[in-house]
Structures are given as C-alpha cells and as structure tokens.
Amino acid sequence: MAVITFLSDYGTGDDFVGVCHGVMARISPETRVIDVTHGVPRHDIRTGALVLRRVLPYFPAGVHLAVVDPEVGASRRAVAIRCTDENRLLVGPDNGLLSLAAQRFGGIAEAVDLERSVLRLEPVSATFHGRDIFSPVAAHLAAGVDLGAAGDPIDPRDVRTLDMPLARIEGDTLFAHAVVEDRFGNVALDIEHEELAMTGLRLGHRATVEVGGVEHSAFYAVTFADVAEGELLLYEDAYRTFALAVNRGSAAQRLRLEPDAEIRVRQAP
Amino acid sequence: MAVITFLSDYGTGDDFVGVCHGVMARISPETRVIDVTHGVPRHDIRTGALVLRRVLPYFPAGVHLAVVDPEVGASRRAVAIRCTDENRLLVGPDNGLLSLAAQRFGGIAEAVDLERSVLRLEPVSATFHGRDIFSPVAAHLAAGVDLGAAGDPIDPRDVRTLDMPLARIEGDTLFAHAVVEDRFGNVALDIEHEELAMTGLRLGHRATVEVGGVEHSAFYAVTFADVAEGELLLYEDAYRTFALAVNRGSAAQRLRLEPDAEIRVRQAP
Amino acid sequence: MAVITFLSDYGTGDDFVGVCHGVMARISPETRVIDVTHGVPRHDIRTGALVLRRVLPYFPAGVHLAVVDPEVGASRRAVAIRCTDENRLLVGPDNGLLSLAAQRFGGIAEAVDLERSVLRLEPVSATFHGRDIFSPVAAHLAAGVDLGAAGDPIDPRDVRTLDMPLARIEGDTLFAHAVVEDRFGNVALDIEHEELAMTGLRLGHRATVEVGGVEHSAFYAVTFADVAEGELLLYEDAYRTFALAVNRGSAAQRLRLEPDAEIRVRQAP
Numbered sequence: 048m049a050v051i052t053f054l055s056d057y058g059t060g061d062d063f064v065g066v067c068h069g070v071m072a073r074i075s076p077e078t079r080v081i082d083v084t085h086g087v088p089r090h091d092i093r094t095g096a097l098v099l100r101r102v103l104p105y106f107p108a109g110v111h112l113a114v115v116d117p118e119v120g121a122s123r124r125a126v127a128i129r130c131t132d133e134n135r136l137l138v139g140p141d142n143g144l145l146s147l148a149a150q151r152f153g154g155i156a157e158a159v160d161l162e163r164s165v166l167r168l169e170p171v172s173a174t175f176h177g178r179d180i181f182s183p184v185a186a187h188l189a190a191g192v193d194l195g196a197a198g199d200p201i202d203p204r205d206v207r208t209l210d211m212p213l214a215r216i217e218g219d220t221l222f223a224h225a226v227v228e229d230r231f232g233n234v235a236l237d238i239e240h241e242e243l244a245m246t247g248l249r250l251g252h253r254a255t256v257e258v259g260g261v262e263h264s265a266f267y268a269v270t271f272a273d274v275a276e277g278e279l280l281l282y283e284d285a286y287r288t289f290a291l292a293v294n295r296g297s298a299a300q301r302l303r304l305e306p307d308a309e310i311r312v313r314q315a316p
Numbered sequence: 317m318a319v320i321t322f323l324s325d326y327g328t329g330d331d332f333v334g335v336c337h338g339v340m341a342r343i344s345p346e347t348r349v350i351d352v353t354h355g356v357p358r359h360d361i362r363t364g365a366l367v368l369r370r371v372l373p374y375f376p377a378g379v380h381l382a383v384v385d386p387e388v389g390a391s392r393r394a395v396a397i398r399c400t401d402e403n404r405l406l407v408g409p410d411n412g413l414l415s416l417a418a419q420r421f422g423g424i425a426e427a428v429d430l431e432r433s434v435l436r437l438e439p440v441s442a443t444f445h446g447r448d449i450f451s452p453v454a455a456h457l458a459a460g461v462d463l464g465a466a467g468d469p470i471d472p473r474d475v476r477t478l479d480m481p482l483a484r485i486e487g488d489t490l491f492a493h494a495v496v497e498d499r500f501g502n503v504a505l506d507i508e509h510e511e512l513a514m515t516g517l518r519l520g521h522r523a524t525v526e527v528g529g530v531e532h533s534a535f536y537a538v539t540f541a542d543v544a545e546g547e548l549l550l551y552e553d554a555y556r557t558f559a560l561a562v563n564r565g566s567a568a569q570r571l572r573l574e575p576d577a578e579i580r581v582r583q584a585p
Numbered sequence: 586m587a588v589i590t591f592l593s594d595y596g597t598g599d600d601f602v603g604v605c606h607g608v609m610a611r612i613s614p615e616t617r618v619i620d621v622t623h624g625v626p627r628h629d630i631r632t633g634a635l636v637l638r639r640v641l642p643y644f645p646a647g648v649h650l651a652v653v654d655p656e657v658g659a660s661r662r663a664v665a666i667r668c669t670d671e672n673r674l675l676v677g678p679d680n681g682l683l684s685l686a687a688q689r690f691g692g693i694a695e696a697v698d699l700e701r702s703v704l705r706l707e708p709v710s711a712t713f714h715g716r717d718i719f720s721p722v723a724a725h726l727a728a729g730v731d732l733g734a735a736g737d738p739i740d741p742r743d744v745r746t747l748d749m750p751l752a753r754i755e756g757d758t759l760f761a762h763a764v765v766e767d768r769f770g771n772v773a774l775d776i777e778h779e780e781l782a783m784t785g786l787r788l789g790h791r792a793t794v795e796v797g798g799v800e801h802s803a804f805y806a807v808t809f810a811d812v813a814e815g816e817l818l819l820y821e822d823a824y825r826t827f828a829l830a831v832n833r834g835s836a837a838q839r840l841r842l843e844p845d846a847e848i849r850v851r852q853a854p
Contacts, residue, residue, distance in 0.1 A: 050610060052603075054600075058355075059354070060355030062323075062352055062371050063498075065321075065351055065352035065371065068350050069321070069371065069374040069376070070374050072348070072350060072376050073375070073376050081606050082603055083600055083603035083604075083607075084597065084598070084599060084603050085597070086596075086599060098600050102603065105611070105716065106607035106611070107607070107611050117564070119540070120538065120540060120542075121539065121541030172553070173551070173554075174539055178554065229601075230596050230598045230599050269658065270711035271712065282712070285710035285712050285716065285717070295655070328622065328624060329622070329624030329768045330768050331592075331621055331636050332767075333622070334590075334622050335621075335644075337619050337620070338621075339643050341617070388810070389807065389808030389809060389810050389811075390809075390810030391810075441823035443808055443809065443820070443823050447643065
C-alpha cells in the first residue's frame with residue numbers, strides 16, 4: 048500500500064484539501080496521505096513544479112498528487128505518469144506542473160490521459176477536478192490499480208513541459224533570475240554551482256547584486272549566522288541551489304523582487 | 317474503528333487543533349482523524365453548518381466532530397447525534413452547527429446531551445470544550461462506545477436548527493443571497509436549479525446581477541475558462557449550488573458583497 | 586511504536602513541514618506524526634517553549650519534535666532529551682525551546698548532543714536542520730533506537746534554560762507580564778492562582794488593569810459569556826493560567842499589548 052503525497056494551491060482556509068482527503072479515505076482507507084504543502088501561490092504552476100522537483104526525493108516513493116490548475120474545466124488534459132526511477136507515480140493536470148519532478152526521476156516511462164478514466168468520481172464537476180478526478184485516481188493507484196487501467200495511453204513526449212528563464216554568463220557577470228520565494232522572503236535563484244564559480248566569486252567574499260539598476264552588496268556565506276542581523280547574504284540553500292536572504296529579514300522586500308526578475312551577480316570590486 | 321472528521325474555526329496558527337488531535341490520540345490511538353478545515357470564519361456557525369452539509373458525503377461515514385462555538389461556557393448545550401442515514405455520528409455544540417448535516421443524512425435518529433457525560437476530560441475548562449468535551453466524546457465513540465453511554469437522551473426535535481434567508485422569485489427576478497464565500501472570492505448563493513430556471517435564464521446567456529442597487533453583467537457559464545480573465549460569471553459550482561465568480565479574480569470584492577447580502581438575478585435585456 | 590508530535594515556526598505556506606513529514610515517513614513508515622502547530626511566531630523561542638509546556642500533557646507520551654531555531658547553522662547545539670516522567674523524549678535545538686516542557690515532565694534524566702549523530706541525514710545543510718537532523722533523529726527514536734545511540738552524552742545541567750520575566754507583588758498591586766497571545770487576541774499572563782489571591786481580587790468583581798500608564802476595567806469572570814460583547818475580562822484560561830480577553834474581540838489590540846509588556850493588576854476601587 049503506497050503513500051500518497053499531496054501538493055496544491057488550495058490553501059487551508061477552505062474545505063478543498065479536506066474533501067480530497069475524504070475522497071481518498073473512502074476509496075483506499077489504509078493509505079496514508081502526507082500533505083506536502085497547500086500554500087503554493089494561486090495558479091502558480093511553475094512554483095508548484097519547482098517545489099515538487101526539489102522535495103519529492105525526501106518523500107517515500109508512491110503516488111504524488113499535485114493540483115495547481117488554472118485551466119480546470121477547459122481543454123487542458125488530466126494525466127497520470129509513471130517515472131523511470133523508483134516507479135514513482137505523478138497525478139495532476141497536464142500543464143507542466145508535473146514535468147520537473149518527472150525529469151528528476153529519470154523522465155516519463157508511461158503516461159495516461161484521465162479524460163475518460165473509469166476511476167473518476169461521477170458526476171465530474173467542471174471546477175473541482177482535484178476532488179472528482181485527481182484524488183480518486185491517486186487513491187485507486189495507491190490501492191494497487193495498474194496505471195494502464197487508469198486511463199488511455201499517451202506518448203510521454205506529448206506531456207507538457209515548462210518554459211523557464213535560463214541563467215547565462217557574460218564577461219564576469221552572471222545574469223540570473225528569482226525563481227521561487229518562501230514565506231520568510233528568502234529567494235531561490237536559477238544558478239548552479241559551476242555558473243557561480245565562473246564569476247570568480249569565492250565563499251567569504253562580497254558579491255555585487257544588481258536588481259532593476261540598483262546595486263546591493265551581499266556576503267557569500269555558508270549560513271545566516273555568518274552575517275549581522277539585517278545584512279544581505281548569498282548562500283547555497285538546503286536544496287543545493289543558490290539563494291538570497293536577509294538575516295532575520297526578507298530579501299524579497301529588501302530588493303523589491305518580482306517573480307522572474309533579472310538579477311546580475313558579480314564579484315564586488 | 318471509525319474515522320473521525322474534524323471541522324472548526326480554530327485556525328491553524330495556534331495549538332487548539334493540535335491539542336484536540338492529542339486528546340483523541342490518547343483515547344483512541346488507532347483512529348484516523350481527518351481535518352475537514354479549521355478555516356471557518358471565527359464564530360460563523362452558519363458557514364460551518366453549510367460546509368458540513370456539503371462536504372460530509374465525500375467523507376467516510378464515522379464520527380464527525382465540529383466546533384464553532386461562540387457561546388462556549390454559557391448555557392448552550394453540548395450534543396452528540398446519530399443520523400438516520402449511514403449511522404453517521406455528529407458531535408459539537410447545540411447551536412445549529414450540526415443541523416444542516418443532520419438533515420442531509422435523513423434527520424436525527426438519536427441525540428444525547430453531553431452536559432454530564434462520563435466521557436468528558438475532567439476538570440472541564442470554561443473556554444475550551446473542543447479539548448475537554450467534544451474531542452474526548454468523539455474519540456470514545458470512534459473507539460466503539462455506544463451513543464447512549466455518552467450522555468443523557470434528549471428529544472431529537474429539541475436539537476437547535478438554523479434560520480436561513482430564503483430565496484424567492486417575484487415576476488422574472490430571483491431574490492437570492494450570498495451564503496458562503498471561499499478564499500478565492502467565489503460566492504455561493506441560495507439558489508436551486510429549479511429557481512434559476514424560473515427566471516428564463518439559459519446557459520450561455522447573460523444575466524443582470526444587482527447588488528445594493530448596482531447592476532452587473534454576468535455570463536451564465538459552465539466554468540471559469542468560458543469567460544475572459546477578469547469577467548464575472550454565474551455557474552453551478554462543484555457542490556451543485558449556484559455561485560458567482562470572477563475568472564482569476566474575486567467576485568466578493570467586485571460586487572462588494574457582505575454575508576447575507578441580497579442579490580437580484582434576472583435575464584439581461 | 587511511539588507517536589511523534591511536531592511543533593515549529595515553519596508555517597504551513599511553504600513545504601518545510603511537509604518535507605519533515607516525508608523524511609520521517611521514509612525512516613519510520615508506521616509512526617504517526619501529529620502536528621501540534623506550526624504557527625509559532627518566527628524565531629519566538631519563548632512562545633514555542635510555553636506552548637510545548639502547556640500542551641504536551643494532552644498528547645500521548647512519545648517523541649516530541651520541536652523546531653524554533655533562529656541560530657540554525659551557528660554554534661547552538663542540537664539535542665535529544667529524555668525526561669524523568671513518562672520517558673518522554675524531546676528533540677530540537679538547544680536554545681531553551683525544550684526546557685519548560687522538560688521541567689514539566691520532572692526534569693532531564695538523560696541528554697545527548699546530536700552534533701555528530703549517526704542518525705542525521707547526510708549531507709547536512711547549513712540552514713534546514715529540521716529536515717536533516719531533528720526529523721531523522723525523531724523518527725529513529727520513534728522506531729525504537731536508544732537515546733544513547735542518537736548522540737554523545739552531555740550533562741543534563743548543561744542544557745539551556747530560558748530567562749523569563751517574573752511576576753511580583755508590591756502592596757496590593759500585582760506586576761505581571763503578557764507572555765503569549767493567541768490569534769483571537771487573548772493574552773496569557775504569568776500569574777499563578779496564589780499570586781492573584783494576594784491582591785484580594787475575588788471572582789465576580791472588577792480589577793483595574795494598567796498598561797503603559799493607561800487604566801482599564803476588567804471583570805474577573807469564569808468565561809467570555811459572563812460579560813457583554815466588547816467587554817474586557819480577566820479569567821483563568823483552559824490551561825489554568827490567567828489571561829485577558831475581550832468577548833468577541835481582541836484584548837491584545839484593546840490594550841495595545843507588546844510581548845513582555847508589564848501589566849499591573851489590582852482590585853478596582
């Protein structure tokens with residue numbers, strides 16, 4: 048009996064999440080459902096996809112239900128996916144939400160379209176596919192139903208992927224982007240270790256961080272406690288990606304960062 | 317071993333919900349407790365009652381604990397109820413909170429007053445009956461204790477019900493009300509399918525929606541994606557009740573809706 | 586197989602809490618994890634410690650994981666503690682967070698430093714010890730690993746405690762403090778029953794409550810319903826500590842209370 052993990056943008060103020068738990072408990076009473084988070088910003092597919100990619104390796108392999116679904120009831124497809132690695136199963140809308148996690152687990156080995164799935168909860172509403180399609184399919188898969196019995200097979204290459212901004216280096220300047228922000232105002236960037244190395248910046252030294260034409264000084268540190276309260280730092284976060292933070296403050300506020308904002312990083316003179 | 321579902325207005329920012337889970341886990345370690353939501357607006361008995369009525373059919377039959385209790389410590393009764401259908405058990409304050417769900421499951425077959433219940437956690441505080449009365453009673457019932465052993469029998473007709481505004485039709489205009497709002501600003505109305513039909517409005521056509529003397533145009537659609545971003549729509553929501561929404565926006569804000577606001581709906585000319 | 590309880594200041598808007606659940610589920614799939622709350626104000630060690638002290642007696646004895654950790658990655662120690670009473674195990678940062686709960690359960694019988702624990706999740710990040718140290722240690726302990734195998738033994742007297750303001754009485758005036766506030770604006774004070782008695786104030790009579798030089802009148806009541814809507818009351822809360830509240834309002838707002846604010850309580854003339 049597999050575990051189900053559940054991520055969405057439903058929030059916890061309403062009954063959306065609870066009802067999905069109820070639907071799954073009716074279908075598969077023994078399955079444990081672990082909430083990843085329901086605080087993904089509303090309709091923010093990319094943040095949902097980035098969160099799934101980085102957190103799922105910390106969860107038991109099983110069925111991974113995810114719902115961030117701005118086009119619910121329109122023409123977007125509903126899918127269930129089996130990944131190449133660990134046979135992890137992903138269930139959700141086919142809008143790119145599942146694509147980064149699928150890449151992380153070796154790509155898509157098998158995919159089905161849930162449009163005519165016999166596992167759906169009838170009558171299917173036009174606006175709450177989390178309850179009527181995704182939760183029942185996830186629960187049946189966790190209870191042992193084969194993926195092939197959940198829907199009609201589709202070519203894995205037809206599952207939608209995401210367009211993401213790409214960091215690039217020009218001279219000694221790294222052109223990066225703010226990709227995801229947590230509630231503390233820490234901002235993850237799309238920088239890999241190797242890319243940062245190309246700027247010549249070294250741990251324990253200062254970087255110049257330019258946002259919207261304004262320059263800030265950031266200390267390249269191991270952790271928050273390496274800088275004074277209120278100071279900006281650049282660090283490798285707990286998921287091995289680079290991030291900006293303010294010790295006991297908010298980097299997002301300090302730098303007035305918008306999602307996808309371009310951030311130029313170079314060694315301080 | 318029955319499942320317990322748990323709804324309240326406690327929020328998740330404090331330890332109220334956690335402590336109730338702890339009390340239930342001590343009494344009945346094997347029982348699974350599923351949170352419906354704890355985001356019911358503080359003291360809003362009617363929203364709690366409406367949520368319970370519409371969501372409980374999606375949960376396994378079991379013990380349904382609900383606490384929205386502005387009169388805690390005063391003279392309102394504490395009750396446990398067995399419904400006619402599915403033997404569902406409801407536990408909570410006798411202030412109308414449980415009444416709509418009880419109707420949904422065929423009415424009340426049996427009810428007990430928990431005032432002198434031997435299942436309470438002594439000493440009972442004056443302000444936290446969720447912890448000291450409702451959670452322990454729910455846990456003992458889930459563990460198999462008979463309802464009759466939980467309290468003193470009362471006449472089911474003495475359990476309190478709710479006064480609700482009623483939609484009515486005059487000429488070609490439907491006088492409805494805003495009854496409950498979710499965090500996205502979607503607003504459920506007290507309109508049944510048959511009532512809307514009496515206005516002559518047909519799917520795919522426009523309605524005039526009048527709130528506080530101001531007229532708005534709403535498209536009667538199947539789902540959000542049927543209208544442009546920012547446009548108002550009238551639709552049958554996932555619980556088969558009619559609602560107003562703004563695609564990727566908030567109908568509550570657009571129409572400046574207060575709870576119980578009168579909303580006049582008619583065909584657009 | 587012990588239950589794990591989990592308290593933190595992570596909030597539920599991000600994936601921090603979910604990932605910790607995932608880590609524990611991988612290590613000890615059968616263990617039930619009950620969330621106490623994740624709404625402790627960010628970095629507020631004292632509120633976390635006070636909440637743990639008052640709520641843990643309502644939870645099954647087991648492993649009690651707590652993370653409020655402003656100095657993560659700096660020199661503060663990570664510890665696991667066995668309490669004298671009920672063999673309760675506490676896991677978290679050694680910054681005072683666990684100290685009040687440990688006192689509540691008879692003091693510390695055994696303590697280990699987790700700095701070099703073999704149970705940690707490698708590589709350990711600098712900023713997310715909840716995931717990499719505390720959750721895996723808690724899960725292994727719940728699965729039956731001995732405390733002695735979790736880390737290096739330390740002297741229980743070296744585990745950090747908290748400095749707390751102390752209420753004192755001068756003449757007929759009690760000098761107390763606001764110690765913790767809930768989301769409803771109810772404010773718990775550091776007053777014991779015996780101390781209040783020394784002011785001569787009796788239940789059902791009025792107290793003068795002075796904050797920042799401004800005097801307020803508060804009714805010493807059993808519960809909210811004893812006073813009119815909007816009126817200030819002093820009462821013994823559900824955890825047997827005294828608190829200020831406004832019936833259907835917020836005492837914190839009414840009195841403009843800051844944390845640790847001095848509050849002078851005496852009989853009204």
